[in-house]
Amino acid sequence: MTRPPALPPLLHGLFRELVAQGVPIGTRDYLDGLRALAAGYGSSSDGQGERQALARLAQTLWARSDEERRLIARWFAHIPATPADLLAAVDTALAHLDGTQADTPDTAATAAPSSPASTASTAAARSGDTPDSPATAAATDDDPAVPRARISFSSVQEGTGLPVPRLALDPALGEAYVLHPQALIPPRNLAVLWRRYRRGTRGGPRTELDIDATVAERCRRGLLLRPACRPRRSNAARLLILADTSPSMDPWRPFLASLAESLPFGRLARAETGYFSNLPRRQLYTRPDLRDPQPLGDVLRRFNGAGLLIVSDAGSARGYLNRRRANQTADLLDELLTHCPAIVWLNPMPRPRWAGTTAEHIAANARVPMLPLDATHLLRAIDILRGNK
Structure with a gap:
């Protein structure tokens, strides 16, 4: 049974990070990346040039704004540049990470010298070859010959069975996405609508000047002793x-x-x-x-x-x-x-x-x-x- 095609771990991890940061990319963008890699894009003769080619490919396919392009650039900047043999060692460790994550460091250290097959698998993993047996192949951190990269691997397993790399530092866009439910009718508009519902009546003390009654009183008597007042209108x-x-x-x-x-x-x-x-x-x-x-x-x-x-x-x-x-x-x-x-x-x-x-x-x-x-x-x-x- 052949495995379905998948992006390299570096681009796969970038794709997952972009989705987690709210960048609107989906299955079609993922398939576009596979087609571009199959067509020969994103490749170069040296390791550093290949990273730059992959970065340009990701920005071309998945970035639609300056912020998203800067996010992709920060992704490649935070993951240190690695030579080709280090990438091969990381791929080998990824292939056997499923079988070794359940073992504790003490168990792995004890089981390694007891089994010749395990020793051979470890040696094959250090040389960059893929062993046939899924025994413990993760090299210990004490061996200076084993290259190390500051990449954390997520625990979520994809369809290929390989964890994908994620940055330990979460790169954030320059502007946070805050989702608020949109009001059917804003409260301010509701208050204005309620004020339209009025039934004016007058009541209470006579404190408001009644101009018409005052003028009529002045015309009738010819003398105005005091102005005429009326109660205020209220709703x-x-x-x-x-x-x-x-x-x-x-x-x-x-x-x-x-x-x-x-x-x-x-x-x-x-x-x-x-x-x-x-x-x-x-x-x-x-x-x-x-x-x-x-x-x-x-x-x-x-x-x-x-x-x-x-x-x-x-x-x-x-x-x-x-x-x-x-x-x-x-x-x-x-x-x-x-x-x-x-x-x-x-x-x-x-x-x-x-x-x-x-x-x-x-x-x-x-x-x-x-x-x-x-x-x-x-x-x-x-x-x-x-x-x-």
């Missing part, structure tokens, strides 16, 4: 959000957290978030992990006449149709409409995914519009809560 809008935290809503957990954190910045008279799983039954929860329950009736009495937003996939994430759930949701919406005249359902799944699911039956209720969850439709939902149908 009396109240908002209740019911958020689904069932397993199908796990991808939108960060958005639900941003939703709750942005409410205090909306300058609403009162805002609250209640959590449920699949369907709000007789109780809601004040925490997304469904702790601290409170009766649904008490929450609805506190927010009687307020706007209501429901955030749930309504079964469209899994693509299920549950008629019982659809009927129970319809009964619940009828009860909610007696307390909250304006209700909007926000579904994070795209509208085409609603077809054939429970969400399609819920969306058929004309009194409770169901909208996709994005910035545009959330703005539309706020306008519906304000009374702009």
Whole structure:
């Protein structure tokens, strides 16, 4: 059985290091390296020239930016230049590393003089030949005739059975790759949207100057004893959000957290978030992990006449149709409409995914519009809560 073609250990280790550092290379780039080596690229007459030819080949095939070219150059710079006989000795040691890694140094030292075959294998390994027997062939560090290189070998075995070299010093790109989840709607934009939901009323002490009343008083009496004042206008809008935290809503957990954190910045008279799983039954929860329950009736009495937003996939994430759930949701919406005249359902799944699911039956209720969850439709939902149908 013939072995599949593989890159030399030096280029194989470089390929593994580039992948570990986040360089976007894959199987096609690996095969390009094999084809280039088979075509004669990356070879030279002397050892140092061969290293430079391999470095140029790797930069040509696998580097797409200056940072990646510098990373490849640092790889070859940190691995010291070695003559051809040292490379042959390293290849021989790699061939027998699988059989010797399990043995301790004491066991290898004891077993070497007891077996003639082992002694012959060791001598063959020092001369650069590959022995037939997989006995312990790693030479001890005490022998000055054995060349050594400052290369650490990973413990992961590839399909060829050979470990690949890795630098003891991790070469890093000049810019770290930090992955952050992209917010569906940024918290700042959410706060701006909440401030759009306003129901202005006047109440409290008369501290604001009423210019029209002051001018009318002056015209009527011809004398102004004191200016006319009126109470300040304030936002009396109240908002209740019911958020689904069932397993199908796990991808939108960060958005639900941003939703709750942005409410205090909306300058609403009162805002609250209640959590449920699949369907709000007789109780809601004040925490997304469904702790601290409170009766649904008490929450609805506190927010009687307020706007209501429901955030749930309504079964469209899994693509299920549950008629019982659809009927129970319809009964619940009828009860909610007696307390909250304006209700909007926000579904994070795209509208085409609603077809054939429970969400399609819920969306058929004309009194409770169901909208996709994005910035545009959330703005539309706020306008519906304000009374702009």
